[in-house]
Amino acid sequence: MSVSTAAADRSLLAPLPVLGRDVTVPLVTGGEVTYAALDYAASAPALQRVWDDVAAYAPYYGSVHRGAGYLSQLSTDLFENARRTVAEFLGCRPSDQVVFTRSTTDSLNLLAGALPAGCRVFVFETEHHASLLPWRNAHVTYLDAPGSPAQAVETLERALADRDPHGPALVCVTGASNVTGELWPVRELAAAAHAHGARVVLDAAQLAPHHPVSVTDLDVDWIAFSGHKLYAPFGAGVLAGRADWLREAEPYLAGGGASRRVARRADGGVDVEWHDTAARHEAGSPNVIGAYAIASACKALTEAGFDTLVAREQHLIGKVRQGLAAVPEVKVLSLFGDEAPRVGVLSFVVAGWNSSHFAAALSAEYGIGVRDGLFCAHPLVRTLLGSDPQTQGECGAPEAAPGEKSLNAVRVSFGAGTPDEHVERFVRAVRELVRDGAKWDYRTEDGRCVPAV
Ligand SMILES: Cc1ncc(COP(=O)(O)O)c(C=O)c1O
Numbered sequence: 001m002s003v004s005t006a007a008a009d010r011s012l013l014a015p016l017p018v019l020g021r022d023v024t025v026p027l028v029t030g031g032e033v034t035y036a037a038l039d040y041a042a043s044a045p046a047l048q049r050v051w052d053d054v055a056a057y058a059p060y061y062g063s064v065h066r067g068a069g070y071l072s073q074l075s076t077d078l079f080e081n082a083r084r085t086v087a088e089f090l091g092c093r094p095s096d097q098v099v100f101t102r103s104t105t106d107s108l109n110l111l112a113g114a115l116p117a118g119c120r121v122f123v124f125e126t127e128h129h130a131s132l133l134p135w136r137n138a139h140v141t142y143l144d145a146p147g148s149p150a151q152a153v154e155t156l157e158r159a160l161a162d163r164d165p166h167g168p169a170l171v172c173v174t175g176a177s178n179v180t181g182e183l184w185p186v187r188e189l190a191a192a193a194h195a196h197g198a199r200v201v202l203d204a205a206q207l208a209p210h211h212p213v214s215v216t217d218l219d220v221d222w223i224a225f226s227g228h229k230l231y232a233p234f235g236a237g238v239l240a241g242r243a244d245w246l247r248e249a250e251p252y253l254a255g256g257g258a259s260r261r262v263a264r265r266a267d268g269g270v271d272v273e274w275h276d277t278a279a280r281h282e283a284g285s286p287n288v289i290g291a292y293a294i295a296s297a298c299k300a301l302t303e304a305g306f307d308t309l310v311a312r313e314q315h316l317i318g319k320v321r322q323g324l325a326a327v328p329e330v331k332v333l334s335l336f337g338d339e340a341p342r343v344g345v346l347s348f349v350v351a352g353w354n355s356s357h358f359a360a361a362l363s364a365e366y367g368i369g370v371r372d373g374l375f376c377a378h379p380l381v382r383t384l385l386g387s388d389p390q391t392q393g394e395c396g397a398p399e400a401a402p403g404e405k406s407l408n409a410v411r412v413s414f415g416a417g418t419p420d421e422h423v424e425r426f427v428r429a430v431r432e433l434v435r436d437g438a439k440w441d442y443r444t445e446d447g448r449c450v451p452a453v
Contacts, residue, residue, distance in 0.1 A: 015312070015416060015417050018231065019045050019046045020045050021034075023035045027365060028440050028451045028453075029440065033367035036369065036421075036425055037417075038413060038423070039371050040229070040344065041206060041229070044229055044230070044231050044417070047231040047300050047417070050300065053292065054296070057078065058289075061075060062074065063285060066257075066285070075288050079288045079292070082292050086238055086298055091217055092215050096215065097240065097277065098239075099239045100290070101224075102237055103130075103228070103237040104130050104229075104237055108201070110252045110281055111134070111246075113249060113250065114245045114249030114250075114252075115135075115245070118167050119138055119168040119170055120167060121140045122160065122198065123143065124144075125143065126145045126177065126179075127172065127377065128203065128376055129377065130205070131172050132377075135170075143156065145335060146335070147335065149188070152185060153188045153192050156192050160196035161196065165197050169198035171199070174202075175203065175207025176210065178375055179347050179375050179377050179380050179381055179411070180335055180347060181317075181347075182334065182335060190218055190220050191219065194219065200221050201220065202222065202224070204223050205226050205229055206345060207225075207343065208225040208230055209229050209231065209415055215240065215241060222239060223238070224238065227293060230297045230298075232290070232293035233293075235290045236294055246278075251281055252280075255283035255284050258280050313343065317342065317343075323430065324430065327431055329350050329352065329353075330349075333346075333347045333384040333385070344414045344418070346412055347381075347410065347411040349385065350433075354449065358372065359371065359372035360451065361438040361442070362429055365429070365438065366426075370412045370426075371411045372411070385409065412426060
């Protein structure tokens with residue numbers, strides 16, 4: 001990803017303004033410090049622009065698709081415009097549908113309920129649970145973790161070649177790993193899937209906040225992402241793509257909004273005619289603020305320019321990687337190797353440290369918010385750590401006491417709103433903790449490591 005030096009230099013100066021950038025938090029060792037939010041992969045802070053747009057709209061808030069009043073009309077317009085903005089952001093085909101959901105998890109569960117009869121599903125074991133688990137009722141093939149992008153394509157091709165080429169099939173792929181941050185060969189996987197008559201859904205939860213994601217450029221059939229990772233934390237997500245499977249499926253939820261006509265039958269039952277637009281899967285009053293916030297974020301990121309955002313993020317990734325490489329006790333987790341292109345998400349373990357202990361010390365002693373655990377991708381993290389499935393706790397719940405051998409990892413993640421100081425403080429904190437140890441005592445409480453006092 002090359003950008004002109006001038007553009008890169010300019011871009012490095014300015015993170016996008018986000019909410020919470022001036023929030024201070026207490027340190028267990030005394031004093032306060034500006035909070036360094038380095039857990040963007042879980043939820044990114046709202047862009048100031050998104051918040052301002054939402055605040056400006058809030059007094060005009062009204063019901064969507066169900067009111068004669070001015071504000072209802074306005075809210076309906078904003079909701080439908082948001083759909084168009086998202087379609088544009090994702091480079092959708094004219095016939096595609098954009099369905100507003102609650103999240104990526106919701107989007108993929110919706111699609112899982114819309115699979116045609118007999119559909120085979122192919123998914124790598126390395127996926128986030130949101131991509132791994134919704135297909136339980138279909139015939140799923142879980143593919144082994146590949147050691148390189150090329151191997152991922154070969155593995156998929158082999159698996160697809162073994163299936164009945166006439167039956168429907170879906171491949172679910174991630175754009176960027178929520179554990180390693182590594183980019184997956186989406187275009188190549190999609191081409192392989194299509195060559196074997198299968199369709200593709202892209203889990204873009206971690207990719208869309210960092211890179212341009214286009215249905216047409218990547219030639220995928222659907223894209224799913226979450227607003228709260230795209231700087232729009234107002235409870236909405238998106239499933240966008242081919243209309244046919246969605247139109248033929250049972251509505252995701254049954255209720256008002258999804259139904260065009262409902263009538264009692266002579267035999268006492270009820271006849272329902274469902275919408276065949278996106279509304280079919282959006283029963284109930286929609287989350288207009290969430291949809292509006294996503295549209296605002298799409299516009300803000302497009303206006304900031306992904307070239308600029310990528311250049312800045314690569315600069316931050318470089319700082320973190322260089323900083324961690326200077327600490328031999330730190331091992332960064334990677335499936336595709338150190339040089340693999342990635343987004344601003346890195347997981348690591350520190351020799352001699354329990355990851356929960358390490359993350360607790362980063363928070364309590366340095367005001368840095370990261371995540372520790374298995375990141376809702378248990379099979380992948382176990383593969384990377386070479387650990388035993390039986391010894392792992394639930395998502396995010398560490399099972400070892402402070403000081404014991406790590407069975408989990410620490411994840412640091414950042415993006416468009418991250419100032420250099422946050423990653424610099426993180427690198428310094430890692431160095432100091434490894435060199436000097438924690439300054440405070442910690443204990444385990446409800447499965448989490450917390451300062452002892
Ligand atoms: C790659 C990936 N897919 C899906 C999800 C699920 O997103 P959500 O919790 O917003 O449904 C996540 C969340 O971390 C993720 O990282």
